[in-house]
Structures are given as structure tokens and as C-alpha cells.
Amino acid sequence: MSSPDIESKYAPPLVECINCNHMLPQGLGEIECEICGAICKVTHEPTVEALKSESVQCPHCATIVVAGTQKRPVELSCESCSQKFNLTRKIVKVEIECPSCESGLRIRPRPGKRELTCPGCTNSFNVTF
Numbered sequence: 762m763s764s765p766d767i768e769s770k771y772a773p774p775l776v777e778c779i780n781c782n783h784m785l786p787q788g789l790g791e792i793e794c795e796i797c798g799a800i801c802k803v804t805h806e807p808t809v810e811a812l813k814s815e816s817v818q819c820p821h822c823a824t825i826v827v828a829g830t831q832k833r834p835v836e837l838s839c840e841s842c843s844q845k846f847n848l849t850r851k852i853v854k855v856e857i858e859c860p861s862c863e864s865g866l867r868i869r870p871r872p873g874k875r876e877l878t879c880p881g882c883t884n885s886f887n888v889t890f
């Protein structure tokens with residue numbers, strides 16, 4: 762039996778590469794830019810604190826378990842029922858507006874340029890992060 766997954770409530774902010782200004786892959790610590798390969802150091806103290814002190818409910822017995830680490834994904838074991846579960850990374854989404862019909866699209870940002878098709882007006886447009 763595999764451990765159930767719980768999505769973390771906190772995620773590091775989306776930051777840009779200091780070298781090329783594209784978005785960096787989400788994370789904390791030394792992050793390599795997927796566009797230009799520069800290594801950027803990403804630190805964000807409030808997120809680190811929030812991740813360390815994040816408390817989640819054990820999916821097996823509903824006891825509150827404190828993460829105690831900024832690492833995600835991380836396997837936690839419940840002190841009360843000794844079962845395990847995974848606390849996974851929060852999936853960050855951004856809202857962008859279709860340039861043709863102005864309807865809002867929620868997408869998961871990825872570094873670089875990509876083409877999107879609006880589900881409302883089927884118009885295609887490019888976004889760059």
C-alpha cells in the first residue's frame with residue numbers, strides 16, 4: 762500500500778533569474794535556470810518558516826502532524842497511529858488573461874515561452890515566464 766499524498770499549503774514565491782529574467786523553476790536553495798543555466802540562490806525566510814511549522818491532519822487518524830522541515834515532498838509518519846503519508850509540493854498556478862476575449866485562464870507556469878489556446882475563443886497566444 763502506498764502512502765497517501767497531501768498537498769502542502771505553502772510554496773516559495775515565483776522568482777526570476779537574475780541573469781535572463783525568465784522564471785526559475787519553483788523551489789528554494791540553489792536553483793538552476795532552465796533557460797540560461799545560471800545558478801540562482803533563492804531564499805525566502807517566511808516560506809521556510811511556514812513550511813517548517815506547517816501542520817497537517819493525518820489522513821489515517823486525523824491527528825495533527827507538524828512537518829518540521831522545509832523539504833517537499835517529504836514522508837511524514839504519524840506519532841499517534843505510526844502510519845505514513847506524503848506531504849507534497851504545492852502546485853502554483855497563475856492567472857493570465859486571454860488577449861482576445863479577456864477570459865481568465867489558470868495555468869501552471871513553466872520557464873520559457875509556450876503557446877496556449879484559450880478554451881473560450883480558441884484563439885492561440887504565446888506566454889513567456
Ligand SMILES: [Zn+2]
Binds near residue numbers: 781782797799
Ligand atoms: Zn536565466
Ligand SMILES: [Zn+2]
Binds near residue numbers: 821822824840
Ligand atoms: Zn495517524
Ligand SMILES: [Zn+2]
Binds near residue numbers: 861863881883884
Ligand atoms: Zn479567449
